[in-house]
Amino acid sequence: MPSVKFKYKDEACVYPKLINAVNVLCIAKGKDCFCTSGYRSIDKQKTIAKEVLASNPGSWQREDGFVYSKKGECLAAAYGKSNHCYCIAMDISDSWFKELMNEELIKDGLIKPISYEPWHVQLLEHNGLSLSQKEAIRDSVLKGEKKDMTIKEFQAVTGLTVDGIVGPKTKEKAREMVQICQKILGNYFESAEETVRVTQKNPEIWLKKLKTEEYFPDFVMNIVERMKGERP
Ligand SMILES: [Zn+2]
Incomplete structure (x- = not known):
């Protein structure tokens, strides 16, 4: 396109x-x-101004960044303008x-x-x-260009004390957030059967095992719960 x-x-x-x-x-x-x-950016503007000055003999720059030609035409705007x-x-x-x-x-x-x-x-x-x-x-x-989030930013958006320290309250909030994220992403599994159906290539094999292997459903749900961040 x-x-x-x-x-x-x-x-x-x-x-x-x-x-x-x-x-x-x-x-x-x-x-x-x-x-x-x-x-x-301001740095980029400074680079451009230098290039304009170099390629236009007789051009000159004002303190605020404006570049003018010999004849007085404006060749580059003031920094930040x-x-x-x-x-x-x-x-x-x-x-x-x-x-x-x-x-x-x-x-x-x-x-x-x-x-x-x-x-x-x-x-x-x-x-x-x-x-x-x-x-x-x-x-x-x-801000949108920056894809990551710092601990302080996380604390700020979730209404916690902004100290950058990962204490019990920050961990608790992170667990809450993970669950919401998993709901949004469709990874919030309520049962072993649902987990197997969604995650396995050949769920039938494993669905049978869920019925025959006594500890298998718990095993699956322990992993799911651990990924939700509910257990320390
Ligand atoms: Zn333009």
Whole structure:
């Protein structure tokens, strides 16, 4: 299926709805596209500014990060000012994309807000966001990229004292959470028979054994209970 590809992996942290909208457009057009710039961290912006300065003789940089050409044209935005820093903008270099007009883009909830940057696209719904709204969007997108959770974060979301120490209360909460997760994932087995039916390739063999081997049902359920984290 046609879709957008990111030139730089470290710039792929973009608001998912924006990526989706661009993908919808790719599918409608039957063409892939190439995102040459998505999310820019401050470090990434500094790297880009250096490259712009090096490749434009006579260009100069202001203290806040703005880079200007010899003629005074703006070549790079101030640090932290571009919407790329808030995960809400994408630059798409393909010529078919650059030719698209706002009248057409708006149908897919997209907009090119800068008339002289036909590669720069955003979601229509992100027009006119305040700085604090942009920061909240950026934080949520970056947080979503991080797949792991620290003990302190676990304690915070479950209403425990946030000390990072795995004590009895944190363990107890983890046991509760594991059961909920297993219910969500469909691994919450109530009986040995159910466990065997769901987990074994040839359940019939084992279902017979459940009836004939006296300790076998307990053996199965001991494993299930242990995985639920109910027993210390
Ligand atoms: Zn841009």
